[in-house]
Amino acid sequence: MATYIPPVKDQQFILHEVLRISDSDIPGYADLDSEFTGAVLDEAGKIAAIVLQPLNKVGDEQGCVLENGVVRTPEGFKDAWRQMAEGGWMGLDASPEFGGQGMPHLLNTATGELFSTANMAFQMYVGLSHGAASALAVHGSEEQKQTYLPKIYSGEWSGTMNLTEPHCGTDLALIRTRAEPQDDGSYRITGQKIWISGGENDLVDNIVHLVLAKIPGGPEGIKGISLFVVPKFLAKADGTLGERNSLSCGGLEEKMGIHGNATCVMNYDGATGWLVGDMHKGMRAMFTMMNEARLSVALQGYTQGEVAYQNALGFARDRLQGRDVTGVQEPQKPADPIIVHPDVRRGLMDQKSLVEGGRALVFWGAELIDRSQRLNDEKAEAMISLLIPVMKGFLTDKGFETCVLAQQTLGGSGFTKEWGIEQFVRDARIAMIYEGTNGIQSLDLVGRKLPMNGGQTMMAFFDLVKTFIKENESNGELKAGFLEPLKAASKDLQAAAMYFMQEGLKNPLNALAGSYDFMHLFGHAAVGFMWARMAKAAMDALEAGSSDTDFYKTKIATGRYYMARQLPATGMHLARITSGAEPVMALDAANF
Template sequence: MPIYNPPVRDMQFLLHDVLNLQTYSNLPGFADATPDVIDAFLEESGKWHRDVLTPLNVIGDKEGCTRMPDGSVTTPTGFKDAYQQFCENGFGSIAMDPEYGGQGLPLTLAYCVAEMTSSANQAFGMYPGLSGGAWRAIHANASDEQKQKYLPKMTTGEWTGTMNLTEPQCGTDLGLIRTKAVPQGDGSYKITGSKIWISAGEHDMSDNIIHLVLARIEGAPEGIKGISLFIVPKFMVGDDGSLGDRNAVSCGGLEEKMGIHGNATCVMNYDGATGYLVGEENKGMRAMFIMMNEARMGVGLQGLAQAEVANQNAAAFARDRLQSRALTGAKAPDKPADPIIVHPDVRRMLMDTRVFVEGARMLTFWAALQEDLSHKAEDEGTRQKASDFMALLTPIIKAYQTHKGFQGTADAMQVFGGSGYVEEWGMSQFVRDTKITMIYEGTNGIQALDLVGRKLMAEGGRYWQTFFADIDQWAKDNKGLNDDLDGQIDKMVATKAQVQEAIQWLGMNGMANPNNAGAGAHDFLHLFALMTYSYMWAMMAKVAHEKSGDSDPHYANKLITARYFFDRVLPEASVHLARVKAGADSVMALDAEAF
C-alpha cells in the first residue's frame, strides 16, 4: 500500500521563514496563528491524514460509491467515520467566518490542510472541498437570512454543499443552460432540469446537501446574461434550522470514471424542486464565479498534492530497488546491484517532480496569502493589488499545476518500471485520479485562453504590469546579497523579458488573426508559469541562503533544489516563447477532414 508523510517541515519553512505570517498579526485572524499554534496544528493534522485518511485511499478506489434503489448513495468503507473525525478536528472550518462558527484563521493554513487531504485521499477531499466553495459563494452573495439559515451547519460540516453547472448539452459554454426556474409567488422558485458530473451530489456523510444550481428564470435573456443562481437543499430547512421533507432533487445515476472512484459523481435531476434565488436575478454567473475560482485554486492544489505523494513513493522505491550498477562504479558493492536512485535518469524524474511540487506549494500558499490580503488588508491599495494578483494567477495555478502534477504522477509510475503498471503498487491510482484535474473546473486549454484573452487585457494590462513591477522591485532589493542568488535573479529577470516579448507578439499578431492567440495560449501560460515559479524559487532561495549555516538540512537541500530549477527547468521558457511566436499557420493548415 502506498505511503504518505505530510511535508510538514516544508510547510513550516514557507509559513514562518518565507511568507512570515507572523508579520500580519495586525490583520483579523492572523494574531491567533502564532508559530507554535501553527506547528502544533500541522503536526496533529499530519498524523491524522497519514494514519487515518491515507489507508482509505485504496479502499475508496476499489469499492467506489454505490447508488441504492431509492437513489441514495453509499460512500466507501470508512469514509463516513473519517468525515466525522475530519469535522470534529475542525479541518474544514479553519478559514471560515467566526460569525457562523468558523475559526477565522488565515486561508494559507487552510490550504496546508487541504493539501494533506488531497495527497492522502483526493476523492475524499472533494467532499469538504466543494462544501468550502459553496460556503464562500453563499457567504459572498446570499442574503443575511440565507447566511444564517445555511452557513452555521455548513461550517460544522453537518451539511455539505455542491455546485451544479454542467448539463448534457453544455460544459464550458454555460450560456446554453436549459434548467429553468419558475417563480412561485412566495419568494421561492420551482427548479426543473438535469445536471451532470456533479461531484458529491449525493452521499451518506452529511445530514443535508445544499446544492447551488445555475438555472434560467422564465423570460430571462438568452446566454449567460440570463442565468441566475439558486440554493436548492436536499432536505427543506425550517426557519429554526430543522430539517423537513425531502426536496424534489435526486441522483439519477453515478458516472463510471477513470479515477476518483471514492467520490460520488452524480447525474442530478431537479423535478420541480424548491429553490431560493441567491443575489440578483440574471447575475448567477457573477456569484458562481466566486465558487469556481475557489474550485480552480483547489484543483491546482490537487495537482501538486498528487505529485507530492506519488513522488514520495517513487523516491522510497528508488532507494530500495536494486538494478544495474552506477555509471561511475558500484555504490553498493556488498549487494548484487545498486539501488536505482544512483542512476541520473531516475534522479531526473524525481528532481523534476520535486522542484515542481515545492515551487507549486510556494505559489499556492503565496496566492492564498494574497486572497487573505484582498479581504483583510488595512488599505485599499494593498487589497486591490492582492485581488489583481489572484485574478491573474488563478488560471496558471489551475492549469500549470495540474499539467505538471499529472506528469509527476506518470514519472513516479515510470520510476517503478513494470511494477508501476501493476495495480498492487498503487501508482496507477495516482495517475488515474490526477488526470481529471486537467479537465474539470474549466479545462486547461480554457484556462490558457482566459489568461491570454481576458487577464492580460483586464484593466488595461494592470494585473500583469503590477505583478512585473513587484518582481522588478524584489530583484532590485535583493541583488548583491551573494553570487548564487544574483545569478538566479538574473535568470528570473531574463525570463520576465521573454514573457514581455510574448505579450508584445500576441498584442501585435493576436488582433490580426485571433488564431495566433489561440494557438499560442498553452505555451504562453507555461512561459508565464515558469517566470512566476522563478520568482517563487528566488524568494525561497534567498531565505535558504540566509539560514544556510543552520544545522537543519532543509535549507541546504532547498538551495540544491533551487539550483536544479534554475539550471534545468527554467530554460524551457525559451521553447515556449518560440512556440508562441510560431503563430497559428501550421496549427490550422490541415483541413478538418484530414485528421
C-alpha cells in the first residue's frame, strides 16, 4: 500500500529562503514567519497523512454510488470532511467577515498541496467549494454573500461550478441552459450540465451550484451568458434550509480515476436561481476564479508526481536486483538495491527535479495572485495571467509523466493495485483535461496571453530572468551550473516568441501548430528560473554556515540535474516550432 510523508521542510525552504515571504510588502505576509507557517503546515500535514491518505485507496476502490437521488461518498469521506471543517481549513484564506481566517492565498496553496497529494479526489470537493465561494465573494450581491459564504467556509455547505453541457465543452458559446426571469427577481433555470465535480454528495446539508445559462433575448454567443446561484435547498430568511429546489443528479460518470469524487450529470428542471453579478457577464464572473482554479490543477499535476516519487524511491531503496557495475555495494545481500543503477537514478532524478521545481513555480504563482489581489498590482495580475496556462499545461503533462516514471521504477509491481502507483497514474491523467485541456491552454498562451499588453508582460518575464542572471554572475558555481543553461533556455524562448510575431502574422497556422511546444518550452524555462533561484538560496545558506549541509547540497545537485538533463529540451521545442505549420498540416483530412 502506498505511503506519504508531507514535505514540509521543502515547502518551508521555498516560502522563507526562496520567496522570502516574511520580507514581502504584500499585506499579511509579515505575519507569515517560519514558526507560524511551520505550525500550520505541520498540522495540515498530520491531517493529510493520518486522515486523508489512508482514504485514498478506499475512495478508489469504493467509488461513489447514486442511490435515490443522493450520492453516497466512500467510507470515511464524511468524517474527513467534518475534521477539515472543524479545523477551519475550508476558509483558510477567506475573509474573516464571512467566517474565514484571512490568510494569504499562498498559505492556502501550500496546505492544499498536502491535502491534494494525500487524496486528490477528496480535495476536489474542498477546492471546487472554494472556487465557487471565490466567485460569489467578488461578484455576488451582499445578500448572496451573507447567505452562502459563511456556510461554505464553515463546511456546512459545499459549492460547484456548472459550465459544460453534453454538446459543448470549451466552446461555451454553444450552451443551451436557459434562465427565464420571474416577477420576484429570480430565474427559472432549465438545462443539463455534465462533469460536475461534487454536484451531488452526502458530505454537506446543502450544495450551492453556480450555473452558466442564457437569458432569452440576450446577445448571441458568450456575450449572452449569465451566471446564477442555484442552491440544492432554498435558504430561508433565518439561514435554515427550506424546500428542495427543482434540480437533481441524473447520473454518475464511470471514470478512469478520481473515483472518490462524484462527477455528476446535473438536471435543472425550472430550478430557482438568482443572477450573480451583471446580466450577460457570466464569463467575467467565471474568469474571476479561473487563475485560482487552473493554479490548483497545476498543483495537482506535481502533487501526484510527489506521492508517486516518494513510493518509487522507497521501492528503489529496498528492491534487490543485480549488482552495481562499479563494485558490489551490499555484499551481505544476494543483490544490490536497484537505486545503484544509473537508469533507475535517471528516472528518480527526473521525478524529483520536476516535483521540486513545479512546487516552487506554483508557490511563486500563488504569491503573484496575492500581490495582484492584496495590492491591486496590475503587473502581477498580468504576469500570473501569462504564466497560468504554462503552469497548468506543463505541470500536469509532466506530473502525469512523473507518475509513469515512478510506475516504471517499480517494474511489474507498478502495474498492480497492491503498490498503489497505478492509481496515481490514473488520477493524474484527468488534470491534463479539465479546467481547459492542455491543447486549449497552449492556444490561450499563444493566441491571447503572449500578445497581451503589446507583448510587455512577456518582456517583463525576460527582464526578470535577465536581472537575476546579471545580479548573480559573480557566483562562479551558480553561473556554470545554472545561469548559463538558464540564459540559453531564455534565448530559445525569445527566439520562439519572435518566430510567432513574424511568421504568425503571415500565417496564423504557424503559431497554432507550434503552440503546444511553446507551452513546454516556456514551462522548462520557468522551472529552470525557479531552480536557479533555489540554487542561489541553497548556496547562500551554505555560505552562511548552515549545519544542514546535506539538505542544501541535495537541492543544488537536484537543480543541477534539471539544468543539465531537462532544460536542454528547449532547443528541441524551438526546432519543432520553427518547422512551421507545413509538417503538421501536410495531410488532407481524408488521408489520416
